[in-house]
Amino acid sequence: MKPVTFVLRLVLVIAALLVVLPLVWTLLNAFKTNADLLVSTPKLIFTPVWDNMEYVLNRRSVARALVNSLVICGWAVVLGAVLGVPAAYVIARVKNRITQEAQFFALSLRFLPPVAVAIPMMVIWLGLGLYDSRVALIITYMTITVSITIWLSIPAFERVPLAIEEAARVDRLGPYATFFRIALPVAKLQVLSAIAFSFILVWNEFLLAMMLTTSRAKTLPIIASEMSQLGMSVPWGILNAAVVLLSLPPLILLALVGAGLNSAFSAKTSQE
Amino acid sequence: MATVECSGLRKCYGSHEVIRDFNLSIADHEFVVFLGPSGCGKSTLLRMIAGLEDITGGDLLIGGTRVNDNDPGERGIAMVFQNYALYPHMSVRQNITFALERAGDSKERIAKRLAPVVESLGLDVYLDRKPTELSGGQQQRVAIARAMIKTPEVFLFDEPLSNLDAKLRGHLRVEIARLHKTLKSTSIYVTHDQLEAMTLADRIVLMYQGRIEQMGTPEEIYSRPATLFAAGFIGTPNMNFITFTVQEGRLRDGTLDLPAPEGVTGHVTLGIRPGAVEVLDAPAHDAIPAVVERDEFHGETRLVALTCGVQGLMAAIPAARKLHEGQNLFIRFPSQSLHYFNTDTGRRL
Ligand SMILES: Nc1ncnc2c1ncn2[C@@H]1O[C@H](COP(=O)(O)OP(=O)(O)OP(=O)(O)O)[C@@H](O)[C@H]1O
Ligand SMILES: [Mg+2]
Numbered sequence: 309m310k311p312v313t314f315v316l317r318l319v320l321v322i323a324a325l326l327v328v329l330p331l332v333w334t335l336l337n338a339f340k341t342n343a344d345l346l347v348s349t350p351k352l353i354f355t356p357v358w359d360n361m362e363y364v365l366n367r368r369s370v371a372r373a374l375v376n377s378l379v380i381c382g383w384a385v386v387l388g389a390v391l392g393v394p395a396a397y398v399i400a401r402v403k404n405r406i407t408q409e410a411q412f413f414a415l416s417l418r419f420l421p422p423v424a425v426a427i428p429m430m431v432i433w434l435g436l437g438l439y440d441s442r443v444a445l446i447i448t449y450m451t452i453t454v455s456i457t458i459w460l461s462i463p464a465f466e467r468v469p470l471a472i473e474e475a476a477r478v479d480r481l482g483p484y485a486t487f488f489r490i491a492l493p494v495a496k497l498q499v500l501s502a503i504a505f506s507f508i509l510v511w512n513e514f515l516l517a518m519m520l521t522t523s524r525a526k527t528l529p530i531i532a533s534e535m536s537q538l539g540m541s542v543p544w545g546i547l548n549a550a551v552v553l554l555s556l557p558p559l560i561l562l563a564l565v566g567a568g569l570n571s572a573f574s575a576k577t578s579q580e
Numbered sequence: 581m582a583t584v585e586c587s588g589l590r591k592c593y594g595s596h597e598v599i600r601d602f603n604l605s606i607a608d609h610e611f612v613v614f615l616g617p618s619g620c621g622k623s624t625l626l627r628m629i630a631g632l633e634d635i636t637g638g639d640l641l642i643g644g645t646r647v648n649d650n651d652p653g654e655r656g657i658a659m660v661f662q663n664y665a666l667y668p669h670m671s672v673r674q675n676i677t678f679a680l681e682r683a684g685d686s687k688e689r690i691a692k693r694l695a696p697v698v699e700s701l702g703l704d705v706y707l708d709r710k711p712t713e714l715s716g717g718q719q720q721r722v723a724i725a726r727a728m729i730k731t732p733e734v735f736l737f738d739e740p741l742s743n744l745d746a747k748l749r750g751h752l753r754v755e756i757a758r759l760h761k762t763l764k765s766t767s768i769y770v771t772h773d774q775l776e777a778m779t780l781a782d783r784i785v786l787m788y789q790g791r792i793e794q795m796g797t798p799e800e801i802y803s804r805p806a807t808l809f810a811a812g813f814i815g816t817p818n819m820n821f822i823t824f825t826v827q828e829g830r831l832r833d834g835t836l837d838l839p840a841p842e843g844v845t846g847h848v849t850l851g852i853r854p855g856a857v858e859v860l861d862a863p864a865h866d867a868i869p870a871v872v873e874r875d876e877f878h879g880e881t882r883l884v885a886l887t888c889g890v891q892g893l894m895a896a897i898p899a900a901r902k903l904h905e906g907q908n909l910f911i912r913f914p915s916q917s918l919h920y921f922n923t924d925t926g927r928r929l
Contacts, residue, residue, distance in 0.1 A: 469663070469665065471661045471662075471663055471664075471665035472665050472666075472667060472668070474630075474632050474652075474659075474665065475659070475661060475665040475666075475667070475726075476667075477631075477632065477651065477652045477653060478630065478632075478652045478653060478658065478659050479653065479678055479679040479682060479726075480651075480653030480654075480679060480682055480683065481653070481682065485682075490667060493669040494667070494668055494669055496669075
């Protein structure tokens with residue numbers, strides 16, 4: 309190996325460790341007893357316990373927040389995709405003033421600092437009597453999922469060659485059939501990653517959730533953050549367990565999308 | 581099977597008119613090639629016929645019916661695109677049968693129609709592959725199969741071979757010619773490659789800047805180009821052009837002095853193909869002295885750059901005949917292979 313290559317590899321390995329080690333550490337700590345946690349030399353070998361997880365999972369508030377998070381993010385993402393993906397297709401295919409303004413508007417939704425969105429939203433939902441409800445949070449989150457889905461799906465559709473859609477028109481496909489049978493399947497993977505990304509964004513969302521919920525509609529990030537305020541002695545194990553729980557859905561999603569992407573790239577070689 | 585009729589077709593992009601007053605009528609079974617330099621509007625015209633581009637003005641009739649406002653799917657056409665335009669997420673088989681499935685044909689009927697198409701294009705072994713797993717030539721074969729299976733009234737080709745290498749282009753060209761012989765569908769084929777145009781066309785429509793420059797069989801266009809543009813565009817190596825002024829019934833340019841055709845005045849451009857220039861070693865009646873400038877070996881022939889007087893011109897001679905640079909010799913222009921054009925209007929005299 310050439311020295312340069314070696315140094316570069318080393319840099320990569322260090323960078324990877326910087327990312328991965330804290331995650332591994334969190335994972336390990338989630339399964340330690342407090343006695344194992346609060347020692348000056350970190351322990352790598354220990355008897356794992358399920359106590360922290362059990363505590364977290366058995367708390368009513370966590371269970372409810374988990375359901376809240378799943379329902380709210382699920383709906384926000386599904387609605388965001390249903391509205392955003394066709395919108396992105398139109399913006400990618402029809403180039404005029406209106407669609408260009410729409411494209412910019414979709415992005416500009418994300419320019420505002422979340423607080424600037426949160427306060428008016430709070431007023432609106434209070435006025436409508438929907439404050440601290442799932443519906444309120446779903447609709448608020450839709451502004452995020454729709455804009456991200458649109459923004460990331462536009463390049464996906466722009467990459468679908470125009471000629472393919474023209475061939476489809478010659479093959480007697482109308483605009484809807486062209487979208488569902490041709491454009492969407494061809495751009496599938498990129499669109500899926502856009503949707504997955506919008507899910508991760510709202511799943512991790514904290515500020516809006518904090519300002520728009522008080523009890524019934526609290527999401528997981530809120531509950532997790534509350535755990536660090538349980539008392540003077542920080543319950544590290546429980547906190548870590550909550551973090552692991554919180555990270556699982558995005559990680560699973562990432563793995564699924566990643567697998568999809570991988571299979572798309574290796575499809576060509578696998579048959580030869 | 582159908583005729584195609586364009587009358588007064590126009591196309592504008594904004595205020596920019598790319599096709600103006602285009603009139604053409606194509607007979608049933610005819611193979612017409614739109615030939616012309618890049619940007620002359622060939623693709624635009626083909627796409628107007630296909631229905632992929634709106635028609636700004638004029639009438640388009642396919643099989644006698646006005647189809648200006650019909651969708652591409654309702655015009656009875658099939659199109660082969662330059663970059664194949666296969667559906668990347670479908671197998672070759674699905675690509676070919678997709679249109680029939682959409683039309684609601686039964687499985688048996690589709691299978692029955694698929695078999696001969698696949699066989700005639702030699703695609704049997706690729707049916708289950710994805711388009712990305714095929715070479716360019718194979719992909720274009722699939723695209724042709726996709727067009728063929730629809731048994732369209734009119735076949736449209738937009739530079740189908742220009743993304744392929746020279747050898748493959750030759751192969752597929754022959755194949756397209758063979759298909760046309762058996763299918764006999766009316767075909768419109770766009771290309772900027774004159775070899776393709778010459779070998780495939782029943783009739784060439786030579787286009788320049790959105791207009792028809794000349795229309796005719798390959799032989800007609802080659803042997804009697806109607807304009808300077810047509811003369812310069814068709815034929816490799818390019819035709820030689822020499823500009824003269826007519827004085828006292830003679831063509832003169834200062835050094836050369838040739839007989840002029842009856843009743844011409846003003847400026848005249850004389851065209852002669854390099855292959856028609858006679859190269860002589862000794863002086864002869866009507867022969868003009870010339871000097872060899874350069875000598876290019878082209879395989880079968882040798883292309884020689886000559887200077888005679890102030891003019892430079894090319895002559896094609898058999899490769900076996902050796903000339904050396906600076907050699908003095910004589911050239912003669914056989915009168916039957918001379919083309920006279922009015923220099924100002926570009927029209928044939
Ligand atoms: N969408 C468009 N908007 C404006 N002008 C256009 C558009 N499409 C084509 N043109 C113009 O129309 C003219 C004809 O274009 P066209 O594509 O038909 O040329 P072509 O003969 O097919 O050339 P090539 O051999 O390069 O394919 C060109 O001058 C081009 O600039
Ligand atoms: Mg073109």
